Amino acid sequence: MELEAGALVAGGDALGRMPSGKVVFIEGALPGETIEVELTDLRRDYAKAIATRVISASTNRVTPSCPHVADRCGGCQWQHLALGAQYEAKVRIAIESLVRIGRVAVNDDLVMRAASGGRLPGAGYRTTVRLAFDAHGRPGFRERSTNRVVPVGECLVAHPRLHRAIAAITSRPGSDVEVTLRCSAATEVVGAVVHGDERSVRGLEAVDVLGDDARLVETVHGTDLVVSMGSFFQSGVAAADLLVDAVCLLAGPEALSGTFGQVVDAYGGVGLFAATIVPTHVPVTLIESNPRAVADARVNLASRRATIIESTVEAWNAQPAGLVIADPARTGLGAAGVAVLAATRAPVIVLVSCDAAAGARDVRLLSDAGYELDDLLVLDLFPHTNHLEMVTRLCRINASDESRPVTRFFEGLAPPAA
Known part of the structure; x- marks a missing residue:
């Protein structure tokens, strides 16, 4: 089905309309584009679709910097949109x-x-990530709207200090476990919290501190702040x-x-x-x-x-x-x-x-x-x-x-x- 994409909305999709007038939320499309779509969900009042081919591209469309986008990693929905245009859409x-x-x-x-x-900036800004693991125990992030885990070796938006831990940590195949990683940009100390059975996680020697009560020190506005791994930051x-x-x-x-x-x-x-x-x-x-x-x-x-x-x-x-x-x-x-x-x-x-x-x-x-x-x-x-x-x-x-x-x-x- 060929559709015209309209404005981006809060969930990250572009709005479109089917020939019947039904609203369609189109994943992967940008405003002003003509795209070919595949319907993924059809409801009484709206439908959802994925852009499968761009027929006429927006001038704001760019090639994603991260290879995992092609694998449908759910961490970044807008890597195909220029950074300035992302901000304009959010405003x-x-x-x-x-x-x-x-x-x-x-x-x-x-x-x-x-x-x-x-x-x-568009890279290295996240000092906290949460890893899931696929059926083989490889670390990664979940695909958008599914539980499927997309394995990653490193992450474009993760702080460079986290890359070693992301690459090192694995789980026992089939384990139901996740791991939160956080690093201090000030001290480069890396902490981890295991959500599930810690015995099923391997490679934790790549982190410096472990557990909800472990504390990192971060510097914001010239002020040192103590932040526990179990605290929101x-x-x-x-x-x-x-x-x-x-x-x-x-x-x-x-x-x-x-x-x-x-x-x-x-x-x-x-x-x-x-x-x-x-x-x-x-x-x-x-x-x-x-x-x-x-x-x-x-x-x-x-x-x-x-x-x-x-x-x-x-x-x-x-x-x-x-x-x-x-x-x-x-x-x-x-x-x-x-x-x-x-x-x-x-x-x-x-x-x-x-x-x-x-x-x-x-x-x-x-x-x-x-x-x-x-x-x-x-x-x-x-x-x-x-x-x-x-x-x-x-x-x-x-x-x-x-x-x-x-x-x-x-x-x-x-x-x-x-």
């Missing part, structure tokens, strides 16, 4: 989500500011740096300096934001539910005026705040999380969303709770994938003018002095 997806789901009125100025967020230190830059910029120096009240770091993890951009004299409350991350945060914030609460945000008894930084899981804040954050009556909320639809829903809920979208940055922390990071600044509508931040994108990314 458009974020903006469209805010308009359609968040009910935000968008102008050209907001779009231009959103597109100034920045992106990572960004995909790499370059991603963490870029994200911290964006949050710092949108928060603004007044709010970060404690002028309007304490800083609340919700879903604070190991203290990525509280330890890097909140000045040491400013009171900060970090809320995190993962015990290992809480233990790491206690180390990372030991020299600061920090209160660390091991709890879900939804169960936290909200206190007045001058600034809230929130970095929830992919599902977003939801109604319960929004209710708690709004109860702080913070004049400024900086929201980090790794899913455009969830972030847009949260913006709409926060709007209903008395906040308005003031600024937006879209980041590409996962080149060659459809994943994006959306950082939004929301201001309380009835907050005084003095408590509304004046920082704008063109003022640079330098954090306030400690």
Whole structure:
């Protein structure tokens, strides 16, 4: 079947339409292309297809740098799309989500500011990967939408320090086991966590530390952070740096300096934001539910005026705040999380969303709770994938003018002095 491909959507596919008018999500196609497709799933309201031949190619189509793309490795969906065009697509997806789901009125100025967020280079940026193993025990990554494992010798987007471990680690054939690898870009120490029977994994001598409680040290914004293998951390230190830059910029120096009240770091993890951009004299409350991350945060914030609460945000008894930084899981804040954050009556909320639809829903809920979208940055922390990071600044509508931040994108990314 021959189809015309339209815009890229959040799942990474291009939209098309069958002769009947039914919507088709086309894997491997790019906007403006004429392609031959093979239908893989036919539903009442939509269909899914794979591009099997490109008849008329987009000018943004490039040859993938990684040979495993041809084997349908599911790690990178967009290696056939030029890096600049990947970022443009992510900005458009974020903006469209805010308009359609968040009910935000968008102008050209907001779009231009959103597109100034920045992106990572296309290789070596991931310091964390999760290996699966095929029937022969060879390490690799899963094919998109299936459980089939595509064996890999090395990975284009993995940090070079991980290549030796990826090549060395195997499993006993037929074992149901996976291995998470993480390295520190600062110290080059490599850690591993085995998900399943550790006795079935071979080659673990290629790593330096083992287990959820093993700790690495990473340096972000010039600050050393302790990160346990069992704690969530960004995909790499370059991603963490870029994200911290964006949050710092949108928060603004007044709010970060404690002028309007304490800083609340919700879903604070190991203290990525509280330890890097909140000045040491400013009171900060970090809320995190993962015990290992809480233990790491206690180390990372030991020299600061920090209160660390091991709890879900939804169960936290909200206190007045001058600034809230929130970095929830992919599902977003939801109604319960929004209710708690709004109860702080913070004049400024900086929201980090790794899913455009969830972030847009949260913006709409926060709007209903008395906040308005003031600024937006879209980041590409996962080149060659459809994943994006959306950082939004929301201001309380009835907050005084003095408590509304004046920082704008063109003022640079330098954090306030400690």
